[in-house]
Amino acid sequence: MxxxxxxxxxxxxxxxxxxxxxxxxxxxxxxxxxxxxxxxxxxxxxxxxxxxxxxxxxxxxxxxxxxxxxxxxxxxxxxxxxxxxxxxxxxxxxxxxxxxxxxxxxxxxxxxKKPKSGPAYVRAAWLEWRRVALAVGIAVVGLLAMQVMVGWAVPSSFAEANEDVIWSMALRLLLIAGIWLVAGPVYATVFKSTPATDTTQRVSPASDTLSNHR
Missing domain, CATH: 1.20.58 (Methane Monooxygenase Hydroxylase; Chain G, domain 1)
Structure with a gap:
């Protein structure tokens, strides 16, 4: 507590x-x-x-x-x-x-069910990131509005922004959105755009015919 x-x-x-x-x-x-x-x-x-x-x-x-x-x-x-x-x-x-x-x-x-690969997976990844971007955008606007209420001041350097409670949080949120973009939809587009191949073992026609004669 x-x-x-x-x-x-x-x-x-x-x-x-x-x-x-x-x-x-x-x-x-x-x-x-x-x-x-x-x-x-x-x-x-x-x-x-x-x-x-x-x-x-x-x-x-x-x-x-x-x-x-x-x-x-x-x-x-x-x-x-x-x-x-x-x-x-x-x-x-x-x-x-x-x-x-x-x-x-x-x-x-x-x-x-959520797709694991393919175009549907890529679309889902981009849709999810758009929601993340919207959430971050709303939060950042709220933070800036908060800054206006307490007295508008723009940091003169990154170090100064990092020491400010409002600006540092806004920067962290933007960083999260950027990391999510790379790890989410960009990764999905590059590595997951092709549908997963069916690895189920298929029975050849010869083997199927043989099994029917047993």
Whole structure:
């Protein structure tokens, strides 16, 4: 608990982030359970609409906290990154979870398996990176907005930026996006664009004919 306090301070924002995360999964699984188990589509829709509302509330809470004169700390950075992630990946998570619920409880089709190679794999890798880029973009914009609220200042050097809590996080996020680009879609395009060959042992016609005579 002491380490937690040292890392995030005593700001209630970190608890708001944890509450938003819990609310996300409760509304998601609860809404889908209501839809497929209780067959109440209207209530389910209302609960799922609550997912982006939670993000809006967290964004408002973060802005109010900064407007109150609180110096930006790690909890504000986490809040910004969390918002970027949920906005970029939230719809995809809801869609995949919905497909699983429909298959498990409503005789829906089985969710498609993620391809391991080939053009479909490359497309999936690029789509995933675009979501990462969107999440990073939203987070960086949020960080810059945070910088404006506390007083706009552009570091004069990389070393100075690395010492600033806001600019250093923005640089790290951009670095993560760059590494993900190379290790994800670029790697997939270069090394995984060809579909995997079928290594299943095939029986030759002669062997098949021989086995039929036995």
């Amino acid at each position: 002491d380490t937690f306090t040292e890392l995030f301070g005593t700001s209630p924002l970190i608890w708001a982030i944890l509450g938003a995360e819990a609310a996300f999964w409760i509304l998601l699984f609860g809404g889908l359970a209501v839809r497929y188990l209780l067959r109440n589509r209207r209530l389910s829709t209302i609960m799922l609409i609550g997912v982006p509302v939670v993000d809006l509330l967290l964004l408002t809470f973060t802005a109010v906290d900064l407007a109150g004169g609180v110096e930006p700390n790690f909890s504000h950075l986490i809040a910004t990154i969390y918002l970027g992630f949920t906005i970029a990946f939230g719809h995809s998570l809801i869609t995949k979870t919905d497909a699983w619920f429909a298959h498990r409880f409503a005789d829906g089709p089985a969710p498609a």
